[in-house]
Amino acid sequence: MLPLLSLALCSTASAAVLNTRSASTVAIDVDTSTRYQVVDGWGCSQAFQRAEDVLGKYGLSATNQSYVLDLLFSVEKGAGFTILRNGIGSSNTSTSNLMNTIEPVSPGSPDSTPNYVWDNYNSGQFPLAQAAKARGAPYIYADAWSAPGFMKTNGDDANGGHLCGVSNATCSTGDWKQAYADYLVQYWKFYQDAGVPVTHMGFLNEPSFEANYASMLSNGTQAAEFIRVLGATIEREGIDVQLTCCDDYGWTDQEALMAGLQEVGPDGKSAEDYLSVITGHGYASAPTFPLSTTKRSWQTEWGDLAGGFTPYTFWNNSGPGEGLTWASHIQVAFAQANVSAFLYWIGAENSTTNSGLINLIGDEVIPSKRFWSFAQFSKFVRPGARRIAATSSDGDLTVTAFENENGAIALQVLNNATTDQDIKVKINGGPAKSFVPYITNNQHDLDAMPSLLQNGNGHIQATVPAKSLVSFVQ
Ligand SMILES: *[C@@H]1O[C@H](CO)[C@@H](O)[C@H](O)[C@H]1NC(C)=O
Numbered sequence: 001m002l003p004l005l006s007l008a009l010c011s012t013a014s015a016a017v018l019n020t021r022s023a024s025t026v027a028i029d030v031d032t033s034t035r036y037q038v039v040d041g042w043g044c045s046q047a048f049q050r051a052e053d054v055l056g057k058y059g060l061s062a063t064n065q066s067y068v069l070d071l072l073f074s075v076e077k078g079a080g081f082t083i084l085r086n087g088i089g090s091s092n093t094s095t096s097n098l099m100n101t102i103e104p105v106s107p108g109s110p111d112s113t114p115n116y117v118w119d120n121y122n123s124g125q126f127p128l129a130q131a132a133k134a135r136g137a138p139y140i141y142a143d144a145w146s147a148p149g150f151m152k153t154n155g156d157d158a159n160g161g162h163l164c165g166v167s168n169a170t171c172s173t174g175d176w177k178q179a180y181a182d183y184l185v186q187y188w189k190f191y192q193d194a195g196v197p198v199t200h201m202g203f204l205n206e207p208s209f210e211a212n213y214a215s216m217l218s219n220g221t222q223a224a225e226f227i228r229v230l231g232a233t234i235e236r237e238g239i240d241v242q243l244t245c246c247d248d249y250g251w252t253d254q255e256a257l258m259a260g261l262q263e264v265g266p267d268g269k270s271a272e273d274y275l276s277v278i279t280g281h282g283y284a285s286a287p288t289f290p291l292s293t294t295k296r297s298w299q300t301e302w303g304d305l306a307g308g309f310t311p312y313t314f315w316n317n318s319g320p321g322e323g324l325t326w327a328s329h330i331q332v333a334f335a336q337a338n339v340s341a342f343l344y345w346i347g348a349e350n351s352t353t354n355s356g357l358i359n360l361i362g363d364e365v366i367p368s369k370r371f372w373s374f375a376q377f378s379k380f381v382r383p384g385a386r387r388i389a390a391t392s393s394d395g396d397l398t399v400t401a402f403e404n405e406n407g408a409i410a411l412q413v414l415n416n417a418t419t420d421q422d423i424k425v426k427i428n429g430g431p432a433k434s435f436v437p438y439i440t441n442n443q444h445d446l447d448a449m450p451s452l453l454q455n456g457n458g459h460i461q462a463t464v465p466a467k468s469l470v471s472f473v474q
Pocket residue numbers: 092093104105106149150155156157158
């Protein structure tokens with residue numbers, strides 16, 4: 001087992017070709033009095049049976065199953081992800097990578113008694129959620145890609161279709177809105193009774209995108225119609241869960257749903273009033289602007305689904321799967337799009353693509369540079385932290401800063417220049433206290449460097465190597 005944090009001396013040259021030091025010192029100013037959104041954290045999913053990959057489907061030993069779970073969810077031994085996003089299955093079989101529904105057979109009509117089934121496994125996601133919770137992950141986000149097929153206009157949980165009973169979605173079997181709300185509440189109860197509280201719940205995934213796998217279409221008005229039913233059901237049942245909507249395919253698509261969610265109904269409430277978190281994905285359009293909401297925003301799914309698995313590249317040609325690319329996506333989402341959480345698609349899987357953060361080949365565990373980029377944030381910025389103002393005098397060095405609930409500051413400096421850069425950090429206009437720097441670049445994986453102390457002028461001075469991410473942690 002490799003130690004996660006090896007104390008390594010920082011090489012100021014990250015590559016032979018990238019070793020020219022820039023002449024001027026970059027000024028980085030952090031202002032703890034300018035406070036922005038609260039942080040819920042970072043995370044991933046193991047949906048579509050990827051949980052089984054971690055549970056040994058392709059030969060991962062028990063030792064390495066623990067190792068992978070530690071890498072993902074332990075703050076002492078790994079990235080300390082705080083959010084696991086589960087898929088609420090809608091399929092009546094578990095062949096291929098389909099996720100089982102808790103209601104595989106139609107009761108015939110919306111008013112008939114449903115026959116729910118629970119197998120304590122949930123396509124591997126239940127034991128995985130137990131393992132994440134045991135390692136300290138506070139949030140389980142359960143999200144449905146679709147209602148079961150018999151509740152939909154197309155009679156299929158795949159290939160789009162609408163939930164029967166929302167506007168312009170009439171079915172001969174009737175209105176299934178209440179039945180779908182009851183079904184989601186029952187999923188929550190199965191997890192609760194089995195000892196793993198689902199803290200956040202959503203009922204849509206990419207509702208603007210008709211996929212040939214589990215998918216269900218909805219616009220904002222139609223989503224709002226269902227949220228009113230689900231919200232009322234949750235209130236009636238006295239269930240403690242935070243509702244989300246709508247996990248649309250891109251940030252701009254999610255923004256387009258907001259007006260429908262915000263229409264005020266006869267009761268004087270909007271559907272948004274029932275929601276705690278507005279969720280969107282980064283695929284079709286990146287989170288680069290705040291959604292029109294006062295609720296929390298989470299970027300709940302994004303990844304590089306193309307390219308062959310490129311685990312060892314922090315930076316080469318600014319490709320879509322590189323570590324630096326994802327460090328930048330995270331900084332932009334927090335600094336420009338006001339997100340409180342940022343999730344990659346899959347945590348660990350057996351795959352030939354970059355769609356996961358960690359690859360599993362037989363019993364081999366290969367964390368990618370993307371994984372270490374995520375960990376540079378998630379390990380040091382804990383739930384309840386606030387983003388605080390941070391500026392850099394050089395556009396090639398982008399910065400974000402957070403203040404944890406215990407007052408400890410974590411500052412992330414991403415140097416995308418081809419030269420090493422000297423920096424000088426001030427906090428509230430004055431000298432910074434000492435920091436421990438951690439670095440990820442082509443040579444390093446979240447390696448701790450010697451502590452930085454104030455120099456004679458009371459300033460923290462450091463060198464951030466070319467094409468590197470350094471987290472300065474108090
Ligand atoms: C299973 O679901 C598919 C697609 O929704 C449907 O065509 C099929 O009839 C279902 N099978 C059973 C046994 O309910």
